[in-house]
Amino acid sequence: MDAVIFLGENKIEVRRVPDPVPGPDEVVIRVKASGMCGSDLHHLHSPLRADDAQVIEGHEPSGVVESVGTTVRPAEAQVGDRVMVHHYDGCRACRYCRSGWTQYCPNGRVVYGGLNGDGGHADFMKVPAHTLIKLPDSLSFKTGAAISCGTGTAFAAIKRIGLTATDTVAIFGQGPVGLSATLLAKAFGARVIAVDIDPARLEMAKSFGADFVVDPAEVDAVDAVRALSSTGEGADKSIECSANALVRQDAVRSIRQWGTACMVGVFGPLEISSDELIHLHKTIVGSLTFSKNLQEECASFVAERGLDIEALFTDEFRISDAERAYDLFDRREIGKGVFVFD
Template sequence: MQAVVFLGEGKLDLREVPDPVPRPDEVVIRVKASGMCGSDLHHLHGPRRIGAELVIEGHEPCGVVQAVGDAVRPSEAEIGDRVMVHHYDGCRTCRYCRSGWTQYCPNARTVYGGLNGDGGHADFMKIPAHTLIRLPDELSFKTGAAISCGTGTAFGAIKRVGLSADETVAVFGQGPVGLSVTLLAKAFGARVIAVDVEPSRLEMAKKFGADHVIDAREQDPVDAVRTLTRDGAGADKSIECSANSTVRRQAVQALRQWGTACMVGVFGTIELDTEELIQLQKTVVGSLTFSKNLQEECALFVAERGLDVESLFTNEFSLDEAEGAYELFDRREIGKGVFVFD
């Protein structure tokens, strides 16, 4: 089969590798869609990788069960099932694994598609059966791929801040995760203020239901958010999706007293004034991806409300276009891309 591997230092390779064969507790899925994620670029531009360090990329896979191991129960997976993948594995016995937060396993953590396990940028993907989540019939494979990382991460952040329908939320950054927050938060019934510096992303935010959009190049986003809230108090909640330290500070400053900010963008630093946290009693939390249970809950939420998550993808590619696709993605000449398979 064909598979994409990152060699580091900005290089990737499309190579032929053997088709995977499941062990007793594993399944092989025929990949139907595999999304491109901004975090891929950290792997792409990381240190040179060789030999055993090379893994197949792609941690947003979705497809159909092709083969099952001898020990896999029908309740876990059967040939022909439409599935998403919670792209983590662990020891399966610690409290994190038992609660569905496998990514925090301290004993035997595997991350499929970039760290130490083969991912979905290939014709087939082999994973433990317990990582599978059935894809609702109403959802496309591309929607399932989005939920498997970016949209699922947005759902997890919304749940983290306990967003409710009578609240105003300011969403800082309208990349794929931020747009997912905008779409989902609107479906939760909240009033949504979307902030970014790219006009095209702000236009997408409007299409995804934002009540107001703020171009942070044209006006101070903190003042603009306050102007749009009652008595200039600020937003009830904010969700920051840019990983920019200045934007993180603005996400806290734009809150009302006793408001809650959620930091989603990974890497970088957070610098906050104690006036914001202590005197105004604001809360700042972090949110990293989602549990297996939240991924399933997100898929059901999207299906039940008929949300157009698939529109997050601006470009489709075949696997043999991977090099050019990542060049465009790296230069930010496309939004969110997805590899699709026959």
């Protein structure tokens, strides 16, 4: 099969590799869609990788079960099942693994698609059966790919802050995660303020249901969010998806006294004045991806409400186009891309 390998130092290779064969507790899925994620660029720009550290990229896969191992129970997976992958494995015995938060396993964590396990940018992907989550029949494989990372991450952040229909939420950064948060927050019934400096992204946010959009290149974002809040004191909640240190400050400053800000964008510093945090009784929380249970809950939520998650994707590619696709993605000449398969 053909597979996308990141060699480090911005080098990509589409390599011919053997088709995977499942072990006793594993399955092989025929990949139907595999999304491109902003975190892929960290792997792309990493130092040159040794041969034994090179893995197949892609941690947003969905597809159909092609074959199952000898000990996989029918309740776990059967040939023909439409599935997503919770792209982590661990010891399967610690409290994190047993609660579905496998990414926090302290006893040998595996991250499929970029860190230390082969991912979904290939015709087939081999994973432990317990990582599979059924994809509702009403959802496309591209929607499943989105839920497997960016949209699932947004859903987990919304649950983390306990968003309700009475809340006004400011969502900073309208990339794929932020746009997902905008769409989902509207489905939760909240009043949404979308913040970004890219006019095209703000237009997408409007189409996804944002009640207001704010361009910090034109106005002070904090003042604008406060002015748009019902009391003038700020939003009830905020979600920060850019990983920009100054934007993180704005996400905290723009919420009212007793408000909650959720940090989703990874990497970089977070520096907040004690006046904001302590004197105004604000709460700051972090949210990293999602548990297996939350991924399943997100898929059910999207299916039940008929949300158009597939609209997040602006470009489709074949595996043979991987080098060009990531070049365009890295230079921000496309939005969210996805590899599709026959």
